[in-house]
Amino acid sequence: MRVLVTGAYGFIGAHIVAALVAAGHDVVCAVRGARLDTRFPGLDAIACDMARDLRSEDWLPRLAGIEAVVNCAGILRERGADSYAAVHEQAPLALFRACVQAGVRRVIQVSALGDPTDGEFIASKHRADAALAALELDWLVLRPSLVYSAHGSYGGSSLLRAQAGLPGLLPLPGRGAQPLQPIAAEDVGLAVVAALARPQVAREMLELVGPDTMSLRDYLLAWRRWLGFGHAYALAVPMPLVRLACALGEHLGNGPLGNTIGRMLERGNAGAADAVPRLRERLGLTPRSLPRALAEAPSHVQDRWHARLYFCLPLLRVSMALLWIGSGVVGWLTPATDVVAATHGSSLAAGSLLALARITASADLLLGALCLLRWRPHLVLGLMLAMLLGYTFGIGIAWPVHWLDPFGGLLKNLPLVAALALLLATEQRR
Known part of the structure; x- marks a missing residue:
């Protein structure tokens, strides 16, 4: 039939x-x-x-x-x-x-x-x-x-x-x-x-x-x-x-x-x-x-993973969204002199550095808000991952000294990359 x-x-x-x-x-x-x-x-x-x-x-x-x-x-x-x-x-x-x-x-x-x-x-x-x-x-x-x-x-x-x-x-x-x-x-x-x-x-x-x-x-x-x-x-x-x-x-x-x-x-x-x-x-x-x-x-073990990750994944998603929003807020509130000082040795002019900092801060705010709202999550999480990789390797190559920062600023990005990859891999609902 x-x-x-x-x-x-x-x-x-x-x-x-x-x-x-x-x-x-x-x-x-x-x-x-x-x-x-x-x-x-x-x-x-x-x-x-x-x-x-x-x-x-x-x-x-x-x-x-x-x-x-x-x-x-x-x-x-x-x-x-x-x-x-x-x-x-x-x-x-x-x-x-x-x-x-x-x-x-x-x-x-x-x-x-x-x-x-x-x-x-x-x-x-x-x-x-x-x-x-x-x-x-x-x-x-x-x-x-x-x-x-x-x-x-x-x-x-x-x-x-x-x-x-x-x-x-x-x-x-x-x-x-x-x-x-x-x-x-x-x-x-x-x-x-x-x-x-x-x-x-x-x-x-x-x-x-x-x-x-x-x-x-x-x-x-x-x-x-x-x-x-x-x-x-x-x-x-x-x-x-x-x-x-x-x-x-x-x-x-x-x-x-x-x-x-x-x-x-x-x-x-x-x-x-x-x-x-x-x-x-x-x-x-x-x-x-x-x-x-x-x-x-x-x-099987996959069933136990699913049961235990069910409540953890939304918490991870919200924490990522808040981190991006916080990063954007800090990016906008940081004085121009501090932005230029942090990028000492760059070949870019001070005005260009400040504009780049404000643009990326705005992008952080936007992606953080969209992540919180779960708007087209695959696209948003993919863009967040791309930005994070860009930050990490762009700064790491242009200013390699930041790999040795006392609090491991760039090194902390590596587990964030893994966390975003986990969110992307588990986003499909059925």
């Missing part, structure tokens, strides 16, 4: 694509920019933009030859044109209406488990579910609980894994009693494959949950054991502090810490009592428990 998958390169979408390919389906990835992902060699990719493709006419040409559609596009937070209304409702509804016009009967909507009153992330997903249910299609809505994988993580699953890996400490929102029914991403992929194989299972909603209801505390402890870390002191964090941290993350950050994850950390995320029996009855699927899924995929 030729299947169009939106959000195909996301955390859940990639697992669905992999499961469809393993089952012998011909997958077309609908992604922004139609970029080819080397993880899926040989698959077709077509361009789409869930923030702007809001008319059925935008989708009709993409449905030529398509026999089924799986929509798993989604955003954790709004940014610019990527709004919940557009990405979760308007664009999917335009796609669903185009399916009606093109005669593509089978549509699978990957939604989200939760209460719509918990926020717009879930509410917008559920409104799209309702709009799909009103169309003459063989639709099926799948609502997964917390999705994890032992083979990788993204967003909230990365945050929780890092929380489980903190040295000696396990912070728990409240007391960590929130109920969860986590499901493996691989089992979500199998659910989609099973749904395509059972076209008679249509016009209904299924909750994708794991077989066990467990507390958030037990979930984190299971990951800690899997990572191979020792005992940790459990620290109950008052919920008002958790809400404050999530609110700050929502407005000041761009990672998973925000209102969406905050609702889950406060209320948990579990399905109805009959969710697992219904999955067995309707799809023939029995999801694995978390202990079984982890036992089938032992952790």
Whole structure:
């Protein structure tokens, strides 16, 4: 079957694509920019933009030859044109209406488990579910609980894994009693494959949950054991502090810490009592428990690196940004006479030296601010690295005496080069 998958390169979408390919389906990835992902060699990719493709006419040409559609596009937070209304409702509804016009009967909507009153992330997903249910299609809505994988993580699953890996400490929102029914991403992929194989299972909603209801505390402890870390002191964090941290993350950050994850950390995320029996009855699927899924995929040193670096890398990025901003401020506040004195022996005129110092100070301020704002991070970090190398070797060649400065000014640049290289190497998010 030729299947169009939106959000195909996301955390859940990639697992669905992999499961469809393993089952012998011909997958077309609908992604922004139609970029080819080397993880899926040989698959077709077509361009789409869930923030702007809001008319059925935008989708009709993409449905030529398509026999089924799986929509798993989604955003954790709004940014610019990527709004919940557009990405979760308007664009999917335009796609669903185009399916009606093109005669593509089978549509699978990957939604989200939760209460719509918990926020717009879930509410917008559920409104799209309702709009799909009103169309003459063989639709099926799948609502997964917390999705994890032992083979990788993204967003909230990365945050929780890092929380489980903190040295000696396990912070728990409240007391960590929130109920969860986590499901493996691989089992979500199998659910989609099973749904395509059972076209008679249509016009209904299924909750994708794991077989066990467990507390958030037990979930984190299971990951800690899997990572191979020792005992940790459990620290109950008052919920008002958790809400404050999530609110700050929502407005000041761009990672998973925000209102969406905050609702889950406060209320948990579990399905109805009959969710697992219904999955067995309707799809023939029995999801694995978390202990079984982890036992089938032992952790490696790279998993421990990721868990421990998750919180360290943002601190490193912020410290680099502040260092560049501080360097720029000092560059502007240093008197002209001191600038000329520091470059004694240069063949450049005093005026040229001062202008060069002020220009580089301005560049430091700009790059530091952009780094703090995470604007085009690969470009900004690359420019910071180029400037640092220019400073180090330019000054080191023109004034080699500075290599012997009592406080090792130039020598300290060498670990900074390594730190910037580390930030560049770990910038990719998925």
